[in-house]
Amino acid sequence: MSNQQFSNADTGNRPADPYKDANKDEVPLQTKIEDLTQFINATKFAMMTTRDASSGNLVSRAMALAASEVGGIDLLFHTNTESNKTDEIKSDPHVNISFINSSGDWASVSGVSEVVTDRSLVKKHYSSELKAWLGDLGDGKHDGSENDPRIGIIRVKTNTITYAVSHKTFVGKLAQVAEGIVTGSAVSGKQAQGNFVARHWKSGGPPQSLAQ
Numbered sequence: 001m002s003n004q005q006f007s008n009a010d011t012g013n014r015p016a017d018p019y020k021d022a023n024k025d026e027v028p029l030q031t032k033i034e035d036l037t038q039f040i041n042a043t044k045f046a047m048m049t050t051r052d053a054s055s056g057n058l059v060s061r062a063m064a065l066a067a068s069e070v071g072g073i074d075l076l077f078h079t080n081t082e083s084n085k086t087d088e089i090k091s092d093p094h095v096n097i098s099f100i101n102s103s104g105d106w107a108s109v110s111g112v113s114e115v116v117t118d119r120s121l122v123k124k125h126y127s128s129e130l131k132a133w134l135g136d137l138g139d140g141k142h143d144g145s146e147n148d149p150r151i152g153i154i155r156v157k158t159n160t161i162t163y164a165v166s167h168k169t170f171v172g173k174l175a176q177v178a179e180g181i182v183t184g185s186a187v188s189g190k191q192a193q194g195n196f197v198a199r200h201w202k203s204g205g206p207p208q209s210l211a212q
Contacts, residue, residue, distance in 0.1 A: 037072030039165045040065065040107060043099045048077065048154075050113075052084075053091035061085065063097075066125045066153065073158045075109065078130055081152040086115050089154065097156055107163035109156065116153040122146060125153065 040046075049060045067076040075097060079086060089095070097109040116122075123146045130151060131144030142148055 033071070033073070035165050036107060036161065036163050037068065039101075039105060039163075040072065040075075040099055040109075041068070043101050043105075043107075046097045046099045048085070049096040049098070050085055050088040051092045051094070052088055059085075059088065063154075066127070069155075073161075074111075075156040075158065076125060077154040077156070078125070078127070079115065079152050079154045080134060080150050081115060081117060082150055085154075086152070089113050089115055095156060103166070105165045107161060107165065109158050110160045110162075111156045111158040113154055113156045116155050117149075118153075119147075121153055122151050126151070 044065045046063055046065060047060045048063045049058050051057070052059050063077045065075060066078050068074060069076065093112045093114060095111060095113045097111070098106065099109075100106040126146040130148075134142070134144040134148060134150055136143040142150055144151075
């Protein structure tokens with residue numbers, strides 16, 4: 001794999017990405033993880049990206065978070081096991097899950113997925129809202145209930161996370177953007193920003209930061 005980097009400017013000894021420098025902080029990584037998981041649970045809706053086996057194209061669709069595991073790092077989503085995305089996951093289990101809210105806070109989760117059909121897990125996280133998506137086929141079996149064999153769980157085991165989460169209000173962010181336009185300074189104030197390798201945190205070791 002090539003390690004070549006793209007660059008289109010030479011800024012000398014000045015930072016080419018002042019936004020990143022302005023948002024460096026000393027917040028403990030554990031606190032950042034807690035902020036991140038709170039953000040994901042509050043946002044709930046995400047875009048799941050998989051790869052189409054026949055064309056190789058990336059495909060995204062909206063998904064609602066059903067639950068999380070391992071301290072909120074691994075993610076669970078309901079699925080119809082007969083949908084295209086389960087075929088795509090079988091072909092290539094690597095997925096990306098992206099969350100964003102109306103204030104511009106975001107998180108991008110990269111991991112490996114699997115389709116789980118264990119009935120105890122399905123029943124544990126079952127929601128009656130699934131009936132609206134699956135319908136009742138009238139055969140006494142495929143009725144959208146917790147016993148409907150079409151209902152499965154997509155479990156995403158997280159490898160890396162990139163995120164920028166703030167506790168500022170939307171108005172506060174607008175004011176800071178306006179100030180940046182006038183003064184030429186980069187917007188700052190993100191509570192948590194950066195990348196880390198989640199699998200080390202899940203195994204009990206310290207999360208490893210990645211270069212941004």
